[in-house]
Amino acid sequence: MDNNKPTESKSPQTDLSDLLHSYISKWPLFVVSIVIFTILGAAFCYMRQTRFEVQANVLITDDDKEADLMRMSGLADFFSASASADAELEIIKSFTLYRNVVKELGLNTKYVIRKNILKRIEAFGNTPLRLTAPAEMADTLNGHLHFKVRVNKDGETSVKVYNVLNKKVFETDDKKLPATFKTPYGDFKLETTPEYEADKNLAMSIWFFGYDVAAENLQKEVRCFTPSKKADIITVSYLATNVAAGKRIVNEIVDEYNDRGIEQSRKKARIDNRLGAIAADLATTESQVEQYKQKNNLTNLSADAEYMMSKKSILEGRLFEAESGLATLQLTREMLNDPQSRNSMLPIPSLSESASKIISEYNKLILERMQLEKTAKSGNQKLEQLNDRIDALRRNLFITLDKSITTAKLHVSEIQSSNTESQHRLSQIPRQEREYIDIARQQEIKQSLYMFMLREQEQANMRIANALPKGQIIDRAFAKTRPSGMGKASIILAFMFIGLCFVPVLLYVRDLLRNHVNSADELKKLTQLPVIGQIPIFKEDNYNLRTEEFVAVATSLLFTGKDNRVFAVTAPEQGHGATYTATNIANAFAAMGHSVVLLDLNFRHSSLSDTISATSSRPGPAKYLAGQLEDICTAVTHNKSNTGYDIIVAENNVPNPALLLASQNLKKLIEQLKAQYKYIVIDAPSANFLSDILSIATIADTNLLVIRAGITTLSQIRKLNNLVRDNSIENAEMIVDGVKPLKKFLGISF
The missing domain is CATH 3.40.50.300 (P-loop containing nucleotide triphosphate hydrolases)
Structure with a gap:
């Protein structure tokens, strides 16, 4: 048999009149509940710190011509807000901006004074104690440290330090301020301020956050929004228990937003200065290259070396020809002086055209005489005339050869001098190449740096153009006169209503959770x-x-x-x-x-x-x-x-x-x-x-x-x-x- 079939039982819901009657019969319980919750509401009002809303308004000026055309044509009415306002809103809400605000105002250290078991007051700027953390710790701490500090009337201080897991990591007693505490996270210094009252007991909680954590917390506490869908206005809102502190935070956020182009301008100025210095160095190096080339008579080192090698080869060939010609002239001169070679033909030199003509004429006469001697007898008049002509040419040839030999020697000497000069120039090329490479390397380095800095300058110009604030501050930080949230009377009435509803809910939950009957x-x-x-x-x-x-x-x-x-x-x-x-x-x-x-x-x-x-x-x-x-x-x-x-x-x-x-x-x-x-x-x-x-x-x-x-x-x-x-x-x-x-x-x- 299935024991889980539905039963034809009565509904567990009671009649409304019976329910009201049962509640009315328990009126003392309602009275007690309302009184208790009223006391709780009063305690909550006592514990709760009054918060005021601090606001600042920024007008976004859009210089985009396309956006202006859209507005003129009426198309902008179809959009909730301009893209410029949305972009600027995201910039104001950016993590980096809030991190800079936290770092500038020191918001990563939070001071809370414990007045009694219920009352807590957050101190901003008027704290009686000041905590100094190790350098760079706020940049690396991922979480927070909680310092519980108690100072008695005698100035004896006890400190307990808890990490992000609420685990005690350090404790000390009976310290006199100022004092330095060596914790596992570093050395912290605690000292008094002018707000400290020496003759009173003091209990404080100090939270030290990393910059990243504090920036995340500030992002959650600050609201940035556009009040109207069609308005290019951004409102920065912050709920503060200390109005002066709230104004300072909101103004710093707005100023950080407006000043974000200043750092880019500073970077560009540094880039311009560096670019000018590199340009001056580059000009000096280029001048050194020019002077070096002028001094060493260089245009292009590789081409000059190739030219000198070619010239040397040509000079050596010309020297060989000149020396060969000189030797021919000297041989011809020796043959003229040799009696045995008196009737021999002479070699024709190539260096002296005049000597070549005379020798050619001389060789013809010698050849003609040799032929005439074969047929003519001694004492032949024609033969005598021919010998006279030969002797005259010989005398003339002596003079011509002497001049040609002198000229040939001068020509050989000139070629040898040019060849020596070319050889010297070629021997200097390795040294010149090394020196030129050193200078050219410096020029290339400075040229690369110059081009790099030119690109950086262009990028800096673009960043400055993008970073220039489009916002115009309409209202600097101001606080509303009425506190934010519910007033004390509203809170107490709300608690009284909760007390009124608590008894029916409690009875209903009791009946709902009960698994048995009692009557x-x-x-x-x-x-x-x-x-x-x-x-x-x-x-x-x-x-x-x-x-x-x-x-x-x-x-x-x-x-x-x-x-x-x-x-x-x-x-x-x-x-x-x-x-x-x-x-x-x-x-x-x-x-x-x-x-x-x-x-x-x-x-x-x-x-x-x-x-x-x-x-x-x-x-x-x-x-x-x-x-x-x-x-x-x-x-x-x-x-x-x-x-x-x-x-x-x-x-x-x-x-x-x-x-x-x-x-x-x-x-x-x-x-x-x-x-x-x-x-x-x-x-x-x-x-x-x-x-x-x-x-x-x-x-x-x-x-x-x-x-x-x-x-x-x-x-x-x-x-x-x-x-x-x-x-x-x-x-x-x-x-x-x-x-x-x-x-x-x-x-x-x-």
């Missing part, structure tokens, strides 16, 4: 079965009051139907009070003067004998149901504690109890007991044993389901509802047992 009224909201009443918890010595309550329950059972004589009592779980209820109902019937028997059919876990202190060696109902006992009356035991009703105690460890209860002998047992007793109260097994319950329910006139207050869960109640509905169990009723007595507080019952 018959609550049970009636969860079931359609009749709830005949509730049994409170009694003290052990209050027997009479308990009997009276159960007599009322027994009376209710008698009036639930005609001729009801058999009552089966069960519970969702073992230990929920079924045996206790059955015992007291039997006792109530007996007290009313009826003959009653308490029949224990809980074969699985019988606790009746322990409950009523009944002991018996008699056979139990299991033997009768198994057919081993003819007369059930032989199993009856008289209760020793409370006279007036009898008991039939079930045996323990009975095999197959479900089969025994399903046998026809169960009806016979009940009929025999009806013949002897007016009423029969059955202590049945728990509802977990479904087959046992269904067998007993068929022979019972009334099935009483016991709900234990504060123990039986809502899911178990739903299972009982499903059990009754799905199995068509008739005459099922519920009773709440173990209800705690009401306690009163401020006239309200709980």
Whole structure:
């Protein structure tokens, strides 16, 4: 069987009028809640520091011609704001800008004076103590350090330092200010200021943040926005407890925004100065190159070297020709002086054209004489004339050769001089090349630096153009006259309203989280079965009051139907009070003067004998149901504690109890007991044993389901509802047992 089927139970929501009535009945609790929350509101107002909104307004001037054309044509109306305003807004909100503000104003150190257990005052500029951190630490610290400082009237100072994980990293006592503390993060110096009062105790908290963390915090605290979608105005807003400090912060943000081009201008000035110096050095180097080339008669070192090599080669060839020609002239001169060569032909030199002509003419005459001598006799007149001509040419040739030899020697000397000069120039080229390379290297370096600085100058000009502020300050920082946020009266009224709502919410949450019922009224909201009443918890010595309550329950059972004589009592779980209820109902019937028997059919876990202190060696109902006992009356035991009703105690460890209860002998047992007793109260097994319950329910006139207050869960109640509905169990009723007595507080019952 599915125990999770929906039940046809009543809605848990109460009627509105009943709800209001229940709340009105608890009016003292509402009064107490309102008073408490009013006190909390007053304490909050005392702790809360009044904040004033500090604002500054900047007008963005857009010189973009395209934007002007759009405005003139009316197209700008389709846009929420100009792109220039949006861009400038992002610049004002930039992290670098806030970091510069934090660094400039020292906002990375926060001072808070602890007046008492509730009051804290943040000091800005008027702090009695000043903390000095190691240099460059704020640039590298990723987080914060918390210094808890206490100074007594004698000036003795105790300091505790906590890191970002709230772990104590340093502690010292009995220090006199000024003092230096050597922490794991570095040496911190703590000293007094003119605001310090020596004759009073002082408690402070000092937070030291890294610049990056402080800039992030400032970004969260400052609001930058455009008040209107179509207005090119940027508003910088900051909530400050100290108006002067707030104005200083807002003005610094605006000034930092407007001054961001100054640094670029300074960089450009430095670039211009450096560029001028490099240009002067470059001019000096170029002048040195020019002077060096002029001094060494150079144009291009490589070309000059190539030219000198070519010239030297040409000079060597010319020298060879000149020396060869000179040698030819000298040979011709020697042959003219040699008598043996008187009739020989002479070589023709190439250097002297005049000598060459004469020698050519001389050689012709010699050749002609040689031919004439072959045919003519001695003393021939023509031969004599020819010899005379030869002698005349010889004399002329001597003079010509002497001049030609002198000229040839001069020509050879000139060529040798030029060749020597070329050789000298070539020998100087390696030294000149090294010297020129040194000068040229300096020129190249300065030329590269000059070009680099020219590019930097151009980029600086572009950055300056972009960094020039487009904002015009309309309003410098000003504070609004009325504090920001809710006033004290509004805060107290809000707390009073919270106190008014707190009680209903608390009661609703309590009911929502509770998983059990505490009274018959609550049970009636969860079931359609009749709830005949509730049994409170009694003290052990209050027997009479308990009997009276159960007599009322027994009376209710008698009036639930005609001729009801058999009552089966069960519970969702073992230990929920079924045996206790059955015992007291039997006792109530007996007290009313009826003959009653308490029949224990809980074969699985019988606790009746322990409950009523009944002991018996008699056979139990299991033997009768198994057919081993003819007369059930032989199993009856008289209760020793409370006279007036009898008991039939079930045996323990009975095999197959479900089969025994399903046998026809169960009806016979009940009929025999009806013949002897007016009423029969059955202590049945728990509802977990479904087959046992269904067998007993068929022979019972009334099935009483016991709900234990504060123990039986809502899911178990739903299972009982499903059990009754799905199995068509008739005459099922519920009773709440173990209800705690009401306690009163401020006239309200709980």
